[in-house]
Amino acid sequence: MEDLLPKQKLNWHKWALTAVMLVALVWSAFITDAHLGLFFTNFSQFTELFVEMAHVDWAYTGYTLEPMLQTIKMSIIGTLLGSALAFPYALLVSRNIVTNKVVVGVFRFILNIVRTIPDLMLAALFVAVVGIGPVAGIFALTIFTFGMVSKLFYEAIETIDPGPLEALRAAGGNRIEIIRFAVFPQIANYFVSYVLYAFEINVRASTVLGYMGAGGIGVYLQQALSMFRYDRVGVIVLVIFVVVLAIDYVSGKTREALL
Amino acid sequence: MKQEATPVIEFDHVSKIYENGVVGLKDINLTIMPGEFVVVVGLSGAGKSTLMRAVNRLHDISQGDIRIDGESITKAKGKKLRQIRRKIGMIFQNFNLINRATVLRNVLTGRVGYYPTWKMLFGLFSPEDKQRAYQALQTVELADKVYTRADQLSGGQQQRVSIARALTQAPSLILADEPIASLDPETTRRVMDDLKRINQELGMTVLVNLHQVDLAQAYGSRIIGIRAGEKVFDGPVSEATSAVFDEIYNGAEAEG
Ligand SMILES: Nc1ncnc2c1ncn2[C@@H]1O[C@H](COP(=O)(O)OP(=O)(O)O)[C@@H](O)[C@H]1O
Numbered sequence: 166m167e168d169l170l171p172k173q174k175l176n177w178h179k180w181a182l183t184a185v186m187l188v189a190l191v192w193s194a195f196i197t198d199a200h201l202g203l204f205f206t207n208f209s210q211f212t213e214l215f216v217e218m219a220h221v222d223w224a225y226t227g228y229t230l231e232p233m234l235q236t237i238k239m240s241i242i243g244t245l246l247g248s249a250l251a252f253p254y255a256l257l258v259s260r261n262i263v264t265n266k267v268v269v270g271v272f273r274f275i276l277n278i279v280r281t282i283p284d285l286m287l288a289a290l291f292v293a294v295v296g297i298g299p300v301a302g303i304f305a306l307t308i309f310t311f312g313m314v315s316k317l318f319y320e321a322i323e324t325i326d327p328g329p330l331e332a333l334r335a336a337g338g339n340r341i342e343i344i345r346f347a348v349f350p351q352i353a354n355y356f357v358s359y360v361l362y363a364f365e366i367n368v369r370a371s372t373v374l375g376y377m378g379a380g381g382i383g384v385y386l387q388q389a390l391s392m393f394r395y396d397r398v399g400v401i402v403l404v405i406f407v408v409v410l411a412i413d414y415v416s417g418k419t420r421e422a423l424l
Numbered sequence: 425m426k427q428e429a430t431p432v433i434e435f436d437h438v439s440k441i442y443e444n445g446v447v448g449l450k451d452i453n454l455t456i457m458p459g460e461f462v463v464v465v466g467l468s469g470a471g472k473s474t475l476m477r478a479v480n481r482l483h484d485i486s487q488g489d490i491r492i493d494g495e496s497i498t499k500a501k502g503k504k505l506r507q508i509r510r511k512i513g514m515i516f517q518n519f520n521l522i523n524r525a526t527v528l529r530n531v532l533t534g535r536v537g538y539y540p541t542w543k544m545l546f547g548l549f550s551p552e553d554k555q556r557a558y559q560a561l562q563t564v565e566l567a568d569k570v571y572t573r574a575d576q577l578s579g580g581q582q583q584r585v586s587i588a589r590a591l592t593q594a595p596s597l598i599l600a601d602e603p604i605a606s607l608d609p610e611t612t613r614r615v616m617d618d619l620k621r622i623n624q625e626l627g628m629t630v631l632v633n634l635h636q637v638d639l640a641q642a643y644g645s646r647i648i649g650i651r652a653g654e655k656v657f658d659g660p661v662s663e664a665t666s667a668v669f670d671e672i673y674n675g676a677e678a679e680g
């Protein structure tokens with residue numbers, strides 16, 4: 166008798182989980198009063214605002230350059246500081262580098278907690294601690310970058326080829342030498358790429374951080390909006406748009422070349 | 425002058441049980457003297473790699489003691505352990521080269537055990553060591569590839585780079601774990617010839633895992649047979665008859 170192809174076992178775990186998620190999504194829409202209708206009733210207000218913004222106050226452009234530059238500086242410093250912290254931290258939470266499960270578990274838990282804090286909340290927190298100004302923004306971006314880059318980076322580290330690590334260990338290398346010669350060459354490109362990626366996100370994020378008083382062009386955006394100067398808001402939005410687009414383009418091309 | 429030379433490797437009732445309960449090695453006793461060319465044979469899964477990784481303690485053993493040049497590697501820790509490992513070169517089935525680095529850089533990493541960590545952090549290898557690496561590349565006839573990236577070489581060339589790396593380490597013992605398993609017959613012969621030459625001309629002790637009987641007979645001077653974690657044969661190649669290999673591979677009675 167021929168053996169028939171056995172039926173694949175029904176993976177009811179997966180289906181149950183999917184069902185629970187769907188129910189939870191619908192339910193959360195109800196309890197938060199999210200109505201699509203509301204979105205459309207406010208739509209007319211939105212178009213009105215848009216028309217006002219279209220009367221751009223071009224003369225204001227010159228005034229936006231300095232805060233925009235400050236935003237970029239904040240992003241650069243925040244990105245660099247956060248990445249510098251993320252590099253050793255990511256090694257510490259990679260299972261193929263640190264074999265002690267407790268150490269990896271504890272530090273991953275801390276990282277996950279850091280990552281749950283939204284960037285705006287970080288900005289509010291640091292404004293409260295160090296006062297209004299770009300320093301608060303830099304701190305917020307540093308922590309935000311740290312969380313993001315650490316995660317991306319340890320995931321990359323865990324996919325590297327273990328062979329060279331073993332060869333270095335067999336030759337009498339210690340942990341630092343193994344990282345230097347067997348791990349680092351395999352991940353250097355990823356690291357640079359993720360730092361650039363974080364920078365792209367930070368430029369966008371830091372334009373908004375000013376809203377919380379954390380310096381940069383966000384402060385100007387907030388002022389213009391509160392004074393109902395939509396002509397200026399238009400300028401600011403355009404400047405942000407152009408700068409973000411330019412940085413995304415350059416950084417994206419560089420990352421393409423790296424990987 | 426010493427009468428009795430110290431064995432390079434001594435296994436003293438060595439057993440290894442993996443965390444999941446699999447028995448890797450079962451009560452192994454073994455003595456290998458300087459200058460020997462020993463081939464370990466056995467089926468896939470017999471425990472050849474486990475035996476080899478026990479020698480330089482890439483794996484810890486569960487019971488017994490292993491001595492290298494008379495010193496216990498089982499009890500060694502930290503710096504001491506790394507100093508013993510430095511005396512043992514290793515060649516792997518998958519070469520284990522750093523793909524993105526040059527051939528020279530790969531070969532130089534054989535020297536890490538000789539430097540303080542801070543120097544290695546900056547990659548500061550001495551000119552003498554660079555020369556030493558270059559010489560090792562000449563030995564395996566790859567001197568012209570010194571600045572080529574490792575991943576641009578063929579499999580056979582990569583394996584010879586890894587031999588050069590082991591040579592640069594200036595070890596007294598070389599372990600080779602199925603060094604030719606991923607190579608074609610032509611390059612297989614080259615790699616095995618290189619190992620033979622290292623053994624005869626440089627006097628290094630060589631321990632090779634193979635599962636091909638013909639190669640074991642052609643190159644080994646002593647054969648060790650492993651089956652299910654146990655040593656089932658140990659003797660000169662002249663005594664390793666086809667009946668012996670049958671027993672190692674199939675567990676069949678000799679002359680059945
Ligand atoms: N890390 C490990 N954990 C559990 N079992 C292992 C591990 N490595 C090898 N083994 C098992 O130990 C036995 C011997 O393996 P190995 O030494 O690799 O054999 P060989 O090199 O002769 O093919 C096999 O049954 C294998 O499945």
Ligand SMILES: [Mg+2]
Nearest residue numbers: 472473474602
């Ligand atoms: Mg093996």
